[in-house]
Amino acid sequence: MSDSTTNLLLPYLMAAQAQKHVTHNEALRLLDGLVQLSVKSRQMTAAPASPTDGDRYIVASGATGGWAGWDLNVALWTDGAWLRLPPREGWRAWVEDEAVLLVRNGADWQPVIPTGLDDLTRLGIGMAASTGAPFSAKLNSALWTALYAADGGSGDLTQTLNRETGTDDAGLILQTGFSTRALIGMFGSDQLRIAVSSDGSNFSDALGVDPATGIANQPNLPxxxxxxxxxxxxxxxxxxxxxxxxxxxxxxxxxxxxxxxxxxxxxxxxxxxxxxxxxxxxxxxxxxxxxxxxxxxxxxxxxxxxxxxxxxxxxxxxxxxxxxxxxxxxxxxxxxxxxxxxxxxxxxxxxxxxxxxx
The missing domain is CATH 2.60.120.40 (Jelly Rolls)
Structure with missing residues (x-):
């Protein structure tokens, strides 16, 4: 029979064991360190000089001193000593100095919400994305704001819609009940076009701007x-x-x-x-x-x-x-x-x- 639990490795009280309170208290100490896990940081390779009882850290790679060999383990300061808590698959930890929630995945800790969203094939917000609409969002309002100069940005805000060739489309399609009512952009040519429809099939051009001259034409002006x-x-x-x-x-x-x-x-x-x-x-x-x-x-x-x-x-x-x-x-x-x-x-x-x- 094992002398500890399978997942958290909490010690069992054994038959005819002396000083059972020691084993019991050790189990409580481990539970106190692991349940609702929140760590101070995951950036440190050496133990802090003056920890407070109950402080926890995810030890950074390349650990030294008393933490040597504890890379990516949880270090708990309790009763005047550092206790090593080897992580298991699926553990979650809140990192206080980054305000990020991590999950243990394989041999590493990864954000529950990925910080890097490169090369996604689909992303749905409030709805499921599809092959035809790999980025889909179901919401009542959206805001894009410039990164201000005071925050390290330029203060500018631009958005680029790029098409492959001059006969492809690049523009905004405005719909009612998924039936198109207006087009704004370049559709099939380099001319800037604004067109409207009452049925989603037949369109009337309200404005066209010649790309060579900049001359605006209103073909349906009375x-x-x-x-x-x-x-x-x-x-x-x-x-x-x-x-x-x-x-x-x-x-x-x-x-x-x-x-x-x-x-x-x-x-x-x-x-x-x-x-x-x-x-x-x-x-x-x-x-x-x-x-x-x-x-x-x-x-x-x-x-x-x-x-x-x-x-x-x-x-x-x-x-x-x-x-x-x-x-x-x-x-x-x-x-x-x-x-x-x-x-x-x-x-x-x-x-x-x-x-x-x-």
């Missing part, structure tokens, strides 16, 4: 330029919506040639302009007027203009331009009239244009 292809007769003192019925371009279909008006697809700030070319009916003393109207009736402040001198048919022109804040589905139309004598707003050169700018 904008148009249109003109009338016939001479619009307008009587005196009669504001009339001009027949702007042909679009040179019409992004987002924002101009309705059937009703001769712009319809705002989204709320925002818009810039509008117009050119009105005079064509004589019978009297060059006609006074040509123009304006832009909101929702069919309200004159937009800053859009009114008039040419009051004698006109030259086919040459005298009036230009209008203004900014206006619109709600979705608001309409803007170009109107004209004459004072003193009637006339025409000439075909092909009477134009109306607009674009969203904010």
């Amino acid at each position: 904008r148009f330029k249109a003109y009338t292809n016939y001479d619009n007769y307008v009587a005196t003192d009669s504001w009339t919506t001009l027949g702007i019925n042909v679009a040179d371009y019409n992004d987002q279909g924002c101009f309705d040639a059937g009703t001769n008006r712009f319809v705002a697809p989204v709320a925002g700030t818009y810039l509008f302009g117009a050119s009105l070319l005079y064509k004589i009916n019978a009297n060059t003393s006609a006074r040509m007027r123009g304006r832009l109207v909101l929702n069919g009736s309200t004159e937009i402040r800053g859009s009114f203009g008039e040419i009051s001198s004698a006109h030259v048919s086919g040459a005298t022109a009036l230009w209008l331009q203004t900014l206006v804040s619109l709600d979705a589905d608001d309409t803007v139309a170009l109107q004209g009239t004459f004072r003193a004598a009637d006339g025409y707003f000439a075909a092909d050169h009477t134009t109306f244009w607009g674009t969203k700018i904010g």
Whole structure:
């Protein structure tokens, strides 16, 4: 029969043993040193000069003096002497001067939470990582902060997304319920791209930046330029919506040639302009007027203009331009009239244009 326990090597009380209290107290002393193991340090190769009863250390490799040959063992100072506690597989020890929890693994002590995470194949935080997403995290907020100069850093914070070739992707994919709703980055080219989707399949580009020039393009910005292809007769003192019925371009279909008006697809700030070319009916003393109207009736402040001198048919022109804040589905139309004598707003050169700018 063994005279000690298998794992902690605590001495047994034997039959007919004298001074059983000595053996019992030795077992208690070992338990006191091993249970809830917390060591002062694991950096020392020689015993400290003035230990306190109960102090424990993991002896560093290359131990000398009274600790010689105790490398990576636990040294316990108790009852005025150092006691060697040979570690067993799976022992855990808290290292006080490093605030790290170690576990005995084979012939060494290793952090329970590894301090070196090099060459991991997967890492999951709050969820299991997968082959398709080897780094996965399930959480409600995340923070990246620079290492300040006072803490030994530079104060900078940068993040690099590197792709293999110019036809691969590098960017952020923003999703709702794992269905993509926005892309920000370089996708399939060197152009910086911002695109959105309402269904996760069809995408509309909001912004593209040319890598060679830095020129930004907004391919889906609401904008148009249109003109009338016939001479619009307008009587005196009669504001009339001009027949702007042909679009040179019409992004987002924002101009309705059937009703001769712009319809705002989204709320925002818009810039509008117009050119009105005079064509004589019978009297060059006609006074040509123009304006832009909101929702069919309200004159937009800053859009009114008039040419009051004698006109030259086919040459005298009036230009209008203004900014206006619109709600979705608001309409803007170009109107004209004459004072003193009637006339025409000439075909092909009477134009109306607009674009969203904010």
